[in-house]
Amino acid sequence: MALKLQQNGYTMKDNQLKKSSTVLNKRPLGEVKSSSHSSFKKPKIGDGSLPITGKQVSVKAEKEADDYDHVPISERLKKPISSGNKSLATKQKATKVVSSSFKKSSKNKKQVKKSMYSKSSKMLPSSGEGQKWTTLVHNGVIFPPPYKPHGVKMLYKGKPVDLTPEQEEVATMYAVMLDTDYMNKATFKENFMNDWRKILGKNHVIQKLEDCNFTPIYEWHQREKEKKKQMSSEEKKALREEKLKQEEKYMWVSLDGVKEKVGNFRVEPPGLFRGRGEHPKMGKLKKRIRPSDITINIGKNAPIPECPIAGESWKEIRHDNTVTWLAFWNDPINPKEFKYVFLAASSSLKGQSDKEKYEKARLLKDYIQGIRTAYTKDFTNKDITRRQIAVATYLIDKLALRAGNEKDDDEADTVGCCTLKVENVEPVPPNILKFDFLGKDSIRYQNEVEVELPVFRAIQQFRTGKQGGDDLFDKLDTSKLNAHLKELMPGLTAKVFRTYNASITLDDMLNRETKGGDLAEKVVVYQHANKEVAIICNHQRTVSKSHSAQMSRLNEKIDELKGMLDEFKTDLARAKKGKPPLKGADGKPKKNLNPEALERKIAQTTAKIEKMERDKETKEDLKTVALGTSKINYLDPRITVAWCKRHEVPIEKIFNKSLLAKFTWAMDVEPSYRF
DNA sequence: GAGTCGGACTCAGAAAATTAATA
DNA sequence: ATATTAATTTTCTGAGTCCGACT
Structure with a gap:
């Protein structure tokens, strides 16, 4: 971090x-x-x-x-x-x-x-x-297989316990997580035990989690995993094909007569809730979803999908063509919320709205100057609400902060712009703001920014007379902010600034920094711009646990190559004098190469070393930066496609198969396209 | 008419699966 | 050539945004 x-x-x-x-x-x-x-x-x-x-x-x-x-x-x-x-x-x-x-x-x-x-x-x-389609045909959703009891007995106070399949299922969910960090979270354990206890029943032998020993189940699971790994590739392949055959009919829909891919046709299996960050509900049992939990949305004239579980039936069938979902069920963790089944990102429906998103962001280009002028003026407005709106908009624009909706107490405590607390923004004279807060997914945002003096003063003033945990923008929420933004530009909301700033940064950097060079160098230019955007948007990833090992191995390799290089150099010097090469480190004699061949070897090795040094650097550089998120969600793909066309970079160097499918709508853009 | 809530969609990183690179 | 291991891609599902209807 x-x-x-x-x-x-x-x-x-x-x-x-x-x-x-x-x-x-x-x-x-x-x-x-x-x-x-x-x-x-x-x-x-x-x-x-x-x-x-x-x-x-x-x-x-x-x-x-x-x-x-x-x-x-x-x-x-x-x-x-x-x-x-x-x-x-x-x-x-x-x-x-x-x-x-x-x-x-x-x-x-x-x-x-x-x-x-x-x-x-x-x-x-x-x-x-509001109509999204006229005809919609699909086959509903697929359910996870029923639980298969393994019969491995866990221990309670050292003694094996008999569990019913239902009780065992939940015990196994926990056992499987024994090697995760959740075991250090009291909330997780407590929530788990509360839900498990409901299934064990009041007078069960098992009363306290501390007296439970799940290791037998954990070890059974490890063995199963190992078995699976050891399967021959034919067996694996057969298994895959079997699965595919079963799922095939759920993978596709017909939308207005066009075959489209479904995103998530698998109903989520039961498990223990894994929230991000300090989530109050972590460890709770996410119960199995049954057909009677599921509402299907489908064209009026389409056949209603057969319920895949014998003897059960769907909760409800709807024919609502103003929405794009195929099915939903209530989230078992938070029954007020829904889990939807949507089309895949490659579908034209998603493509259409993706394109609209970028068009809206481009429209902002025409307004941005006016908007900036306006909020700059309002930094000193005597109306405090206006002043807060101005400063909030400034932060959203300059730092690409999220809007920051209100959150419930039963969610992780994270903030966005409108929900920033006094303690999250520390003014450091003369005009520096130190940000430190947990944002979406409890990803930490830390930044020190120089701001215009009026902003600095406004922040100081918003903080005065408040506690650390109080709202910085007490006169503000996202609906007020967005209502204001809508007056400045049709359809403008806070999130548009993120899209706008991400895309314009890419467009700008690509066009400033691409200067000839070979293909690899151009790709590096792209990655550099991509990284810049990821940093602006604070897209992070946890460093892989093998990172340091990988780094030191890279170093070893480099050293090894350097050793080889030295050897080549001495051999070259000797060869020029007609002497045979020295023996290798292992004591074996080497082939007697002519000077030209040695020169080539030296050049090769030097190039190899340089490449590795560069790779090492980028690897270290990107260890906490996630490039994917911005590529998928924030960067207008037409910028990339047009740049590739202009610089003769194959688009496949930048977009993988899914991205190509997702961005088909952008592929035929003019090479001259600018965001 | 401000606040709340249901609803529907986009965006998010981790984990699993697959593929590529390397020993 | 084959087995590890690293890199990349895909899947998974949680976490946001924002709208509009209702109170």
């Missing part, structure tokens, strides 16, 4: 300057809109895995189909990679290297033109008031 957050006061300022200049250079809307359409196309269902009724024929209509027509065909069909102003050598390499997905996507365009937009755009999923 020793993340040393740079204060990004300097960097930020720099970015902001850049930003304002981008604003001046707006693109015509047409260009903005030109990208997405072809990629929303999905293959029609052809494998008969879903029961498609006659009525489920595609009536898919596309929003923005009209806008698409504004873009000249020549523009749309432009081959992304072929604008060749590069030297012959690079160009040749590039054509070979550049991704197939680009080519595919530009091909798609034509097909799309012909096949997709026959119906009027009046019917579009999101144009009809």
Whole structure:
């Protein structure tokens, strides 16, 4: 957790300057809109895995189909990679290297033109008031297998205990966690024992957790794990295929006649609740979900999925086309909350809203100057609420803080901007703010930032007369803040600033820092920008427990290589004088190489050492930084795609398979696209 | 009409699974 | 070539945001 957050006061300022200049250079809307359409196309269902009724024929209509027509065909069909102003050598390499997905996507365009937009755009999923789809066919959800008792007896006060399968199941959940950190959490143990006791019954032999010995079950579990690991690869493969066969029918839906992947079709298995941070409910039993807990949402004319557990039935069937969920059940830990089954990230439905998210963030570009001017003015507003709104907006903009909704007492104690406590922000004269708080997922945010003097004074004043645990922004909550933001820009909310700042930072850094170089160097530029964004957004990961071992092994290897290098050098010197090489460290004689060969070896080894040194550095550098989250959620993929096209970087170097699938809507963006 | 709550969606890191690299 | 191990990807499900209806 020793993340040393740079204060990004300097960097930020720099970015902001850049930003304002981008604003001046707006693109015509047409260009903005030109990208997405072809990629929303999905293959029609052809494998008969879903029961498609006659009525489920595609009536898919596309929003923005009209806008698409504004873009000249020549523009749309432009081959992304072929604008060749590069030297012959690079160009040749590039054509070979550049991704197939680009080519595919530009091909798609034509097909799309012909096949997709026959119906009027009046019917579009999101144009009809809140309507998300017209037909929806799916097979419901799959349940985890029933519990299989193992019969291994735990000990109570040293003696084996008989447990019913239900009691044993819960005991096993606990036993399996014996080697986790939860064993050091009193809350976890207490919550577990309370729920387990309910199942044991009042007068059970087992009364106190301290007298329980779960080791026999734990060891049984370890043996099972080992067995599984030792299975031959054929057995493993067979098992996988069996599972896949069972799950296949649940993996896909037909949405408006288009086959789409489901995200989470597996019902969550029972287990012990593992909250993040100091969660008051950790260790509670998450009970098994049954069909009678589950509400299914499905098209009116679609067959109702068969309940996969004999003799049981769904709780409810709905036909609500204003929502995108396929099913939900109440969270057993917090029955007021729901667990939804949604489509996968690769679906067009998700793609559509993803794109809308980035369009909204781009719209903020046109307003950001005005907004900044306005809140700067309000730092000294005599109305305290206005002043708090101004400062909060400033922090959200400058530091990419989350909005910070109110939380209940039965959740982990974490904060966002609006819920910051006095003790979370320490003013250090003349104008430094020291932040230290637990944010989402109880990830610590630590940062020291230089702020404008009026902000500094405002914070000091908000703190006066309050205790450490009091709200810093006592006149504020997220709904007031967002209501205010909505007056500044249509649809503006606090989270848009995070998207905006992340994406504009990427766009800006990529365009400032890409200077020729080979492919590897360009990828490094990208990773560098990605890292910057991850730091701004405070996306952290715990350092892997093998990290230090891995580092020292890297060091060993480097030393070894250096040793080799020295040997080569002495041998070279000797070879030049016609002498044979010295014996190796192991005492064996070496092949007598000519000087040229040795020169080559030296060059190779030097390069290898340099590469390893660089790898070591990045590894250490990124040990607490999670790059993935921003890539998935904050960075407009069109920035990446366009940059790849401009610099002849295969998109696969940056996006893996899932990302490519998730971002199909962004693939045919113009190379000139800027956020 | 401010506050609360149900509801639906995005975003989050850890853990598990898979694949690639290396010995 | 095969077995470890490291890196990467995928899965899992918890934790946020934000909206709108109700009180």
